[in-house]
Amino acid sequence: MAGAQAVDSERQKHQQQTLSELSTRVNAAQTNLKQTQAKLTATEMQLQTLKQALKTDRHNASQLKTQLAALDEQKLADEADQLQNDYIDQLQTLTTLHNQKQFLEKNQQRATSASQQANQRLRELQTERAQQEAKLNTAKQQLRTQQQQFDELQASCQQLKEQHQKRQQQIDQLNEQWLSALEVSQQAKARLKSLQELAQNYTGFYQGTKAVLKAADQLTGIIGPVAEILNVPAKYTKAVEAAIGAQQQHVVVSDETAGKAAIRYLTKHQLGRSTFLPLNKLKITYVAENVLAKCQQAPGFLGVAADLVQVSETRLKPVADHLLGNVIFAADLDHAVTLANLIHHRYRIITLAGEVISTSGAMSGGKDKREHHGILSQRQELTKLQANIAQMTSQLAAKQTELKQLKTVQAKADPSDYQDQLNVLNETRQQAENQVKLLSDRVASIKKQIATHQAQWGLDQDGEDFAGQLKHNQQDTATAEQKLAALKAQMTTLKQQQDQRSDSVQKLSAQYQDQRAVVTTKSVQVKQLGKETTEQAQRVKTLEDEIETLQKRIDTLNTAQSQTGESTQTHEAL
Incomplete structure (x- = not known):
């Protein structure tokens, strides 16, 4: 018993020593965790502040870049080149207008005589056009009348065909009904004959x-x-x-x-x-x-x-x-x-x-499942069949009469009788169409001659001549001279702007480069702080896991120590 007590005592002493060491390690880890968490919080705040400053610097750099682009000297140079080209083009236009004026003045007298002859020919063509158009209107009116007659007759013919077809359908339907009724009548007569033979x-x-x-x-x-x-x-x-x-x-x-x-x-x-x-x-x-x-x-x-x-x-x-x-x-x-x-x-x-x-x-x-008919029922059926057959015979005769009447009407109302009249009207209508086409072609030909004549001699319905063209030339020349003067003034102004912008571009360019350097430096700092934040967060996680593991070991040792104490008390009691 004394040996067991000694072992329990030694075990408790060892467990107590281990618990003390573990508690010391837990306290050290918790202290380290608080310090690391504090560093992490400070680093995150510093990172957030730096990101905000970087955003502002980037915005400032963007504004400087935009201002620098607006003062682009190449753009001004391109504008100057364009103004120079426009100025040369306008000089060429002015030269062309001067040449055109000389040409018009030379040909004005020569064209006067030819213009009079052209006007005479134009009046002749216009007179002929009026005559042909009058004939064309008359021919179109005749065509409309004939077309109306043709359409009316064609509609009548179509209506007659539809009536003929509908009547034929009635004939076929009546014939089918008559055949069906005849079949029923024959069946009834056969049944009647059978019943009569049974009765006889x-x-x-x-x-x-x-x-x-x-x-x-x-x-x-x-x-x-x-x-x-x-x-x-x-x-x-x-x-x-x-x-x-x-x-x-x-x-x-x-x-x-x-x-x-x-x-x-x-x-x-x-x-x-x-x-x-x-x-x-x-x-x-x-x-x-x-x-x-x-x-x-x-x-x-x-x-x-x-x-x-x-x-x-x-x-x-x-x-x-x-x-x-x-x-x-x-x-x-x-x-x-x-x-x-x-x-x-x-x-x-x-x-x-x-x-x-x-x-x-x-x-x-x-x-019964199968109904049996007595002698009275057979006799009644015989009487009823006789009456029904008499009625069916009367109805068959009436349908046959109606069918005969329809066939007679159908034979008389032949749509082909209208076809000959329709063909004659159609031929007359086609002749009228041909006449309208000939006259239309003639009128179109005259109009084309008039248009060609006017284009060849510069004549139109307003009677425009060389004097009008000269007047238009003078207006164009004045406009071209005004544009030329405006372009020259723009070129002078642009030259002044180029001189003024050169200094501004140099200043903005230096500011933009400085701002870009600041952005680059802060971007590197942000990246470094981000890396430090990640490492500190990982360190916090490691310390938390270590503390959890140590705490579990302490809990296990406490349990074991309780059990050892109970064992010691048991040995002492014995």
Whole structure:
């Protein structure tokens, strides 16, 4: 235990000595850092002051340079040379004007006689020009008239062509519509023929019913099937078919005797079975008045079925009353249910969609994916097709008549009839254009002769002659003499300026060189101070890093020393 305590004591002593050394180094580094930072601040301030002074010196040097450039002696020399050249040019101009004056004076008399002859020829040309221009104006007026006639006829021809083209489009469109309508009509006729063949062959009827109807000529008292006796409006077809169902194929006969004969015929020839309705024995069904009164007050009530259909003959009305006299039609299923409850299911209620509410309360309805058409539907389709075909035939005839009329008008209104007139007018118009061109060329030729004549003899509309030119020459001469005197005065003034500027240039040049030397010296100083600033900033950074490192070591030793002290206390306790 004593040895451990000695080791801890020695360690603490060593750590304390190291801490003392590190603290001394930190204090020295911090002192050095403050001194360096102070130097850096002073250097930066000195650098900023020097930069500002350098900026001012450079500005002063620039101003001196500008002033020196303004007093450039070479510029003055160039100006003097230019004035000298202008002076020589003006002397030459003055000489030329003197020569021109002599020439004009010599030729003035000689030109007088020729000028009179030229004036005479000019008047002749001007007279001829006036005559040709009058002819040209007349020809242009004729051309405008013919052009107007040509344009009007051409517009009429164009309008006729457009009408002809539009009418042809109408003909083509009508013809296409007629062909399309004809195709629809033919399809409808084909469907009608098919339905008629089905009706003639009693297709869809039971075997027994079909056999009786085909043998109607051999039997007596056969009136026809129920489906052919009832005339049902299209909106009630589904309801009637739902109401009577297979009863559509029952055969109406005049009496019981006729019914028996028909049954014996089927039995004898084994042609099947059928149901017969003797007209004189049919039981009439009806809806009680009190019930009917209730229904008439209810929404959705359409009427008693027997009252909503027609029969082919008045005497056959009992057939409708027998089959449909006690059947009520309703607008839809909801209204049908309401009516059935209202009358306590005393009569069948059938909707326009063919849904049935029986007296027993049973409800039937629905729809197959593929709708099946009953005999009544086929018969209605046959009737509707007959009416449609009649209407389409009438419309086809009307369109054919309209098409024929348009073709007749189209044949009569031929644009080529106007083309011959247009060609004649065009030829006349071209002749007028040629005449205008000839006259225009003649007038242009005369004008050119007049211009050439005036240019050759110096004649113009103002009657300018040699006297005017001489006067102009005198004015130009006076102007040239004035310019010459002005140039001479400028040359004298410039010479004086050159003498005065020579001294100023020397003084400014010396000042400029001195200022440039100051700028150069301060630029070097700025560069040196900038370098010193950078070095001092780097020194500050190095000292800060050193202080941080030493401080970390001190913190580490303090921690270690605390741990050593705790260890020593532990050993002493033991």
